[in-house]
Amino acid sequence: MMVVLVMLVTLAGWRLVDVQIVGADRYVEWGADQRVQRIEIAGARGSILDRDRNALVLSDDRPTIWVDPTFVTDVEASAVALHDILGLEVEVIRAALSSDRQHEFLLRQVDTGIGDAVRALGLDGVFVTEEPARLRPNGPDFARGLLGRVDVDQSATSGIELYYDDLLAGVGGWQIYEQGRDGTLVPAGSSSGEDATPGEDIVLTIHRETQFLAEQILIEQVEATSAKGGYAVIMRTGTGEVLAAASVSLDRDTGVARPSSYNGAYLDTYEPGSVNKVFTIAAAIEAGVVETDTEFEVPETYEFADKIFSEPFSTGVGELTVSQIVSKSSNIGTIRVAELVGKDRLYEFLVSVGMGSRTGKDGSATVPDESAGILVPSSGWFGTELAAISFGQGLALTPIQVAGAYNAIANDGLYVRPTLVRGVVDREGMMHRWPIDPGTRAMSSETVASVTAMMTEVVAAGTGRLAAVDGYTVAGKTGTAQKPFEGGYSDTDYMSTFAGFVPAADPELTIVVVLDTAATYLAGEVAAPLFSELAEYVLRTLRVPPTDSALAASSVAEAPLETADAVD
Numbered sequence: 276m277m278v279v280l281v282m283l284v285t286l287a288g289w290r291l292v293d294v295q296i297v298g299a300d301r302y303v304e305w306g307a308d309q310r311v312q313r314i315e316i317a318g319a320r321g322s323i324l325d326r327d328r329n330a331l332v333l334s335d336d337r338p339t340i341w342v343d344p345t346f347v348t349d350v351e352a353s354a355v356a357l358h359d360i361l362g363l364e365v366e367v368i369r370a371a372l373s374s375d376r377q378h379e380f381l382l383r384q385v386d387t388g389i390g391d392a393v394r395a396l397g398l399d400g401v402f403v404t405e406e407p408a409r410l411r412p413n414g415p416d417f418a419r420g421l422l423g424r425v426d427v428d429q430s431a432t433s434g435i436e437l438y439y440d441d442l443l444a445g446v447g448g449w450q451i452y453e454q455g456r457d458g459t460l461v462p463a464g465s466s467s468g469e470d471a472t473p474g475e476d477i478v479l480t481i482h483r484e485t486q487f488l489a490e491q492i493l494i495e496q497v498e499a500t501s502a503k504g505g506y507a508v509i510m511r512t513g514t515g516e517v518l519a520a521a522s523v524s525l526d527r528d529t530g531v532a533r534p535s536s537y538n539g540a541y542l543d544t545y546e547p548g549s550v551n552k553v554f555t556i557a558a559a560i561e562a563g564v565v566e567t568d569t570e571f572e573v574p575e576t577y578e579f580a581d582k583i584f585s586e587p588f589s590t591g592v593g594e595l596t597v598s599q600i601v602s603k604s605s606n607i608g609t610i611r612v613a614e615l616v617g618k619d620r621l622y623e624f625l626v627s628v629g630m631g632s633r634t635g636k637d638g639s640a641t642v643p644d645e646s647a648g649i650l651v652p653s654s655g656w657f658g659t660e661l662a663a664i665s666f667g668q669g670l671a672l673t674p675i676q677v678a679g680a681y682n683a684i685a686n687d688g689l690y691v692r693p694t695l696v697r698g699v700v701d702r703e704g705m706m707h708r709w710p711i712d713p714g715t716r717a718m719s720s721e722t723v724a725s726v727t728a729m730m731t732e733v734v735a736a737g738t739g740r741l742a743a744v745d746g747y748t749v750a751g752k753t754g755t756a757q758k759p760f761e762g763g764y765s766d767t768d769y770m771s772t773f774a775g776f777v778p779a780a781d782p783e784l785t786i787v788v789v790l791d792t793a794a795t796y797l798a799g800e801v802a803a804p805l806f807s808e809l810a811e812y813v814l815r816t817l818r819v820p821p822t823d824s825a826l827a828a829s830s831v832a833e834a835p836l837e838t839a840d841a842v843d
Contacts, residue, residue: 318445338390548756751775
């Protein structure tokens with residue numbers, strides 16, 4: 276017995292020596308593993324601002340609720356208490372509190388009130404820490420497809436957030452914390468850390484109020500016409516800056532429209548229809564093969580290649596001038612003009628106003644997944660392609676491409692790429708403006724004057740009368756285009772477009788509106804008044820002074836629609 280007692284005392288003594296002297300460092304290290312944690316600190320993302328540096332998206336710290344099960348003393352009571360605040364199922368909370376891992380998230384980036392309520396519980400092993408979150412001060416739906424989003428870990432997934440992630444993303448840091456017996460985290464005094472670095476701010480060309488108006492007015496018209504969706508693009512004429520790029524989708528089950536979750540103005544393509552006729556006419560005038568008063572015999576049907584063409588909307592037949600071909604929106608008249616232009620010259624002209632190309636420099640994208648549209652080189656035009664493309668079939672454009680092309684007319688023949696970013700604000704708060712595209716000449720001033728006069732007549736007395744804006748002259752063109760499907764074109768589904776600029780004589784704004792499959796689909800009835808309402812509000816918001824107009828715009832807008840050719 277004495278021998279056993281001596282052995283136990285000797286063993287205890289050796290254990291004490293081992294803990295205090297021989298293995299002290301090892302046990303300190305084991306203890307440190309239990310009480311010391313390295314916390315990664317995310318670098319705050321830069322803000323996304325509008326042209327006046329109003330916040331569209333910004334970062335702010337939000338409470339995140341997490342648990343360390345090794346410090347939890349009463350799983351059941353804690354689960355019930357947290358359920359009342361977090362709204363999570365008790366079983367879900369219980370599983371996290373009983374996990375064999377040291378770190379389990381319950382909820383991330385919650386409202387401040389929820390974080391405060393959890394802190395007030397004082398539960399062992401339950402922690403509330405702050406982490407960066409993305410906030411949208413103008414509401415979650417505002418420009419959501421354009422701005423894009425990040426996930427809960429601040430990784431960009433779409434839109435501006437993704438395209439400019441290298442500028443917006445901050446650089447992460449870290450800090451060592453010691454954890455007390457009650458789970459309280461305190462910075463370790465003897466340990467080092469590294470501060471996180473915030474990202475830069477992006478200043479867009481978007482005008483917050485104009486974007487809001489575009490979305491709200493578009494939503495109203497989509498719902499009123501039961502359209503599948505719609506688009507609206509508003510550009511500052513001289514610079515090509517995009518003031519608004521809205522896309523809206525209708526929920527067929529509820530009849531409620533809301534801004535789309537993706538950037539349809541840049542990603543979606545469609546056959547533009549009659550809005551493309553303006554460019555066929557402009558190409559002909561620029562080439563010197565027609566003048567505005569050149570007359571063409573326009574029959575009821577016309578054979579081109581192996582197809583007989585007829586007029587789906589226009590009733591204009593007989594001798595028509597080039598101006599009348601535009602105002603009456605004659606397909607056959609446009610085909611006859613295109614025959615004089617030829618496929619090579621027409622193709623080159625369409626390319627010169629941005630068709631078939633993304634909107635960035637050298638045809639690069641300016642948003643993720645931007646579409647280049649479809650414009651086959653003229654070497655591949657066979658059969659009816661020249662005729663179809665001349666009046667807007669056989670090619671596909673995005674709404675932003677249509678806006679950029681019309682803006683070239685508004686901008687005295689100079690094509691400037693649609694621009695979304697004005698510059699960046701660096702980490703020191705300095706604004707760095709990005710250069711404005713100097714543009715390339717697509718047509719002469721003389722051609723512009725001729726085409727503008729014809730487009731003004733479209734609004735004064737042609738298919739676009741409902742696009743008139745009281746106090747301003749408007750130049751524009753309607754387009755009601757059948758939607759293609761495999762093997763032909765739909766007899767029920769149409770894209771309805773109005774594209775134009777205002778004031779016509781000295782343009783400030785270029786605007787394109789599009790409705791997808793509206794119940795009443797004639798562009799003169801649904802797209803033209805949408806343009807008018809949107810232009811009126813935006814002109815007022817931007818304080819563009821009225822022009823002396825020969826049009827009695829208010830009475831023109833109320834004029835009766837006489838025939839189908841008045842609403843193409």
